[in-house]
Amino acid sequence: MARKTASAAKRPAAPRKAARKSRKRAPAVADFTRDEEFAALRTMLLVRRFEEKAGQLYGMGHIGGFCHLYIGQEAVVTGVFMARRADDEVITSYRCHGHAIVSGADPKAVMAELTGRAGGISHGKGGSMHIFNTAGHFWGGHGIVGAQVPLGTGLAFARRYGGSDQVSLTFFGEGAANQGQVYESFNMASIWKLPVVYVIENNRYAMGTAVTRSAARPEELYMRGAAFGIPGEQVDGMDVRAVKAAAERAIAHARSGKGPYILEMQTYRYRGHSMSDPAKYRTREEVQKMRQEHDPIEQVKRRLLDKEWASAEDLKEVDAQVRKIVTAAAEFATSAPQPADEELWTDVYAQAGRG
Amino acid sequence: MATTIRMPALSPTMEHGKLARWLVKEGERVAPGDVIAEIETDKATMEVESDDGGVVARLLVDEGAQNVPVGAPIAVIAEEGEALDEAALEAAPAPAGAPRGAGQADAPAPAAPQPEPAPQAAAPQVAAPQVAVSAAPQVAAPGDGGPDPARNLSITAPPMTDPVYGDDVTFKEMTVREALRDAMAEEMRRDEAVFLMGEEVAQYQGAYKVSQGLLEEFGERRVVDTPITEYGFSGLGVGAAFAGLKPIIEFMTFNFAMQAIDHIINSAAKTLYMSGGALAVPVVFRGPNGAAARVAAQHSQDYSAWYAHVPGLKVIAPHSAADAKGLLKAAIRDPGPVVFLENELLYGHKFPVPQVEDHVLPIGRARIARVGTDVTIAAYSMGMEYALAAAGMLAEEGISAEVIDLRSLRPLDVPAIVESVKKTNRLVTVEEGWPVCSIGAEIARRVMQEAFDWLDAPVLTVNGKDVPMPYAANLEKLALPTAQDVVDAAHSVLYR
Ligand SMILES: Cc1ncc(C[n+]2csc(CCOP(=O)(O)OP(=O)(O)O)c2C)c(N)n1
Ligand SMILES: [Mg+2]
Numbered sequence: 001m002a003r004k005t006a007s008a009a010k011r012p013a014a015p016r017k018a019a020r021k022s023r024k025r026a027p028a029v030a031d032f033t034r035d036e037e038f039a040a041l042r043t044m045l046l047v048r049r050f051e052e053k054a055g056q057l058y059g060m061g062h063i064g065g066f067c068h069l070y071i072g073q074e075a076v077v078t079g080v081f082m083a084r085r086a087d088d089e090v091i092t093s094y095r096c097h098g099h100a101i102v103s104g105a106d107p108k109a110v111m112a113e114l115t116g117r118a119g120g121i122s123h124g125k126g127g128s129m130h131i132f133n134t135a136g137h138f139w140g141g142h143g144i145v146g147a148q149v150p151l152g153t154g155l156a157f158a159r160r161y162g163g164s165d166q167v168s169l170t171f172f173g174e175g176a177a178n179q180g181q182v183y184e185s186f187n188m189a190s191i192w193k194l195p196v197v198y199v200i201e202n203n204r205y206a207m208g209t210a211v212t213r214s215a216a217r218p219e220e221l222y223m224r225g226a227a228f229g230i231p232g233e234q235v236d237g238m239d240v241r242a243v244k245a246a247a248e249r250a251i252a253h254a255r256s257g258k259g260p261y262i263l264e265m266q267t268y269r270y271r272g273h274s275m276s277d278p279a280k281y282r283t284r285e286e287v288q289k290m291r292q293e294h295d296p297i298e299q300v301k302r303r304l305l306d307k308e309w310a311s312a313e314d315l316k317e318v319d320a321q322v323r324k325i326v327t328a329a330a331e332f333a334t335s336a337p338q339p340a341d342e343e344l345w346t347d348v349y350a351q352a353g354r355g
Numbered sequence: 356m357a358t359t360i361r362m363p364a365l366s367p368t369m370e371h372g373k374l375a376r377w378l379v380k381e382g383e384r385v386a387p388g389d390v391i392a393e394i395e396t397d398k399a400t401m402e403v404e405s406d407d408g409g410v411v412a413r414l415l416v417d418e419g420a421q422n423v424p425v426g427a428p429i430a431v432i433a434e435e436g437e438a439l440d441e442a443a444l445e446a447a448p449a450p451a452g453a454p455r456g457a458g459q460a461d462a463p464a465p466a467a468p469q470p471e472p473a474p475q476a477a478a479p480q481v482a483a484p485q486v487a488v489s490a491a492p493q494v495a496a497p498g499d500g501g502p503d504p505a506r507n508l509s510i511t512a513p514p515m516t517d518p519v520y521g522d523d524v525t526f527k528e529m530t531v532r533e534a535l536r537d538a539m540a541e542e543m544r545r546d547e548a549v550f551l552m553g554e555e556v557a558q559y560q561g562a563y564k565v566s567q568g569l570l571e572e573f574g575e576r577r578v579v580d581t582p583i584t585e586y587g588f589s590g591l592g593v594g595a596a597f598a599g600l601k602p603i604i605e606f607m608t609f610n611f612a613m614q615a616i617d618h619i620i621n622s623a624a625k626t627l628y629m630s631g632g633a634l635a636v637p638v639v640f641r642g643p644n645g646a647a648a649r650v651a652a653q654h655s656q657d658y659s660a661w662y663a664h665v666p667g668l669k670v671i672a673p674h675s676a677a678d679a680k681g682l683l684k685a686a687i688r689d690p691g692p693v694v695f696l697e698n699e700l701l702y703g704h705k706f707p708v709p710q711v712e713d714h715v716l717p718i719g720r721a722r723i724a725r726v727g728t729d730v731t732i733a734a735y736s737m738g739m740e741y742a743l744a745a746a747g748m749l750a751e752e753g754i755s756a757e758v759i760d761l762r763s764l765r766p767l768d769v770p771a772i773v774e775s776v777k778k779t780n781r782l783v784t785v786e787e788g789w790p791v792c793s794i795g796a797e798i799a800r801r802v803m804q805e806a807f808d809w810l811d812a813p814v815l816t817v818n819g820k821d822v823p824m825p826y827a828a829n830l831e832k833l834a835l836p837t838a839q840d841v842v843d844a845a846h847s848v849l850y851r
Contacts, residue, residue, distance in 0.1 A: 064648060064649030064826075064828060065647075065648060065649030065650040065651065065654075065826065066650055066654070113826075116649075116826050116827035116828055116829075116830075117827070120827075123827075124825070124826060124827035124830070125651075125652075125825045125826055125827060125830065126651060126652070126826055127649065127650075127651040127826025127827075128651075128826075129650075129651060129653070129654075130651060130652070130653070130826075142653070143610075143651070143653035143654055144610070144611065144613075144614070144653055145583045145611075146583070175582070175583045176583065178582035178583055178584050179583060179584055179586075179614075180584060180586050180587060206582075206583055207554070207555055207559070207562065208555055208558065208559035209554070209555065209558075209559070209580060209582070213558075213580065214580075214581075214582040214583070215582065280559075281558065281559065338827055338828065338829045338830075339825075339827050339829065339830055341829065341830070341833060343825070343827075343830060344820060344822055344825060344830050344833050344834060345820075345822060348821075348822050348823070
């Protein structure tokens, strides 16, 4: 795909130093090893099948309210997590099922949260938008657009405060990138050199609003930190290898004490914003084209086959394994009991000595 | 003319300070802006400048004097050649606590020429007798000016009534959604200054389709899609209202208005007051409020009590389509900021709406939705659903409930509630919001103050449970009030 490369000179508004450090075009991505390809495939497939199942359960009335699926964006979470150290902190928006599962949350417990059952990861009290897995360093699942950005910055602050070299990976949508608190966070992260990587998941739409209608300079959200001296990179978020490579650079930068880093992941959501979305803001052809030409999972499968690292049978086997996990999760989530009525009154206040 | 320089305040809390050093002597010439003295408090040292030019006629406080009260004269600057009116000078109040020559006074400084304390906005003793609601002694709350609507800004001044339509007026069944859309469209046709702004209001036709068709009719100039920047576009709306426009700011839901509440309160509600009446802010903040279905804690909350708390705001929360239409039109025409709380689950409900050219209702009047004699049930918005259902259930047992649709939460139609309580002697309030500091709590307070002798039982409030909204279906149900809760409360206040 030919992309116009805007030179730093063409962007007079950006401070020179940040512009020099920021790049629109990542260097050629290094190939994955066979193991890496398989790992990426497994993770992306797990997220996709999980989300497809969630969509089905929603249709059957097992899941209520809002349910934001991650289908199409799997390479972002997968690639970033491949670059992440297991104790690096992660936080995101309501579109959080994938992040939760990849952080190690039990798919059964996540699905049961979606169905609002006692076995849910939050005992059914948070639901689809608010999944937490603190054991896996995943801090939620936040429903207010942009709110997780200062929260993620705070995670970075706390880790640096404690003398640790953990990095905070703070995910948010391109729509959220217009919230004021994002820039308040950028400023603080920059002046205090906080170890935070801001991952903008630019799936091109915020509900029904195309990024071109909501953002100034929509082609270069990775430059949004330029005024704060935060380097940024635009990444092909449909290519898990590119995501991993960029995340490695960003995390290394943050971990080394140089401060925040911005990754603009160019990605796409195949499904509606939530479950009830008339989708009049884009054409079916646009969605089809992305699916056919850029699907992150198909890309991996193709490479595995082309290199003869896997047979069609092998790929089917991976899919079967994943489906088994997801089916078990759905079974658990639809048969588990509802939370006990007393749960209504618990967890409102923290108890001393707990938590 | 000679001018007196007074002890300045270095901070809002400073009451007195030390005159650390004089930088001028009597008889010396000073230019405007010259530093004449240094003042010290326990927090800081500051220089005192002379505003006027002239000659230092008198230094009234010794260098080193402690406890010089804020506002006390410390020096007199005269025009060159001006003969000082010695008599007037002597008459100038000596700075108490630090009279010239007294040096270090150690007695605490009594308050000297300080600015007069502002008169109390609320003067209950004046307010109380003005409205004779009952023959019983009136007890007025010190904070809100008692039952007099002229002083108590959270209650309505009668008499304003709904328009009465004759037999020639037909009614059409309409959804609340359509009624709101029509209200906006009519006001936009009527007044070019009115525009709609918010997330997904234009191309998407509204996240909940309330602005359906408005973009087509009024175009992009007047129906404006915003980025997801509530704080920004709310402030922008208030600024536009300063400049003479009449914005309708739509929040996709009021949960997201928390991002913008600073502008709603600090910029919109208080500006008229702060500007001494110079700057009105005709803006409407509207959108769905209260619990939606299964969207959990961050997306399910009733903010009525939050906004009803704020002087300077009017707060409307209609239930029916006709009220939604008539009150939204009134809100758009109102010269000040109005918070208009809709309910997502009511958008699709149908009600008869009068087919008249201009259906406008008075803000601040409740409506008797069902006449009864045994118990009064006061509710608003979604709470009306529970209230009306409960009234039906009670009727089956032979209990006659009067249901009041409050419609407006600020001003609150306390007279209408009191009137009903005088008849039924029992009151139950219904709302989805949390019980603590709720609308029901406020009504209980007012009724206790203004109709204590008519109550045969304590006022009971039916509220959402005092917990964040849970997601699980069974817990969500438990968290919300039900018609049965209202029936139970009615039984309680009726002691049967
Ligand atoms: C402060 C706030 N305003 C509005 C909303 C409603 N809302 C939920 S998601 C969304 C779109 C967000 O788009 P984006 O940040 O691009 O994330 P995506 O959904 O594409 O992952 C909106 C407007 C909200 N949750 N919070
Ligand atoms: Mg988006």
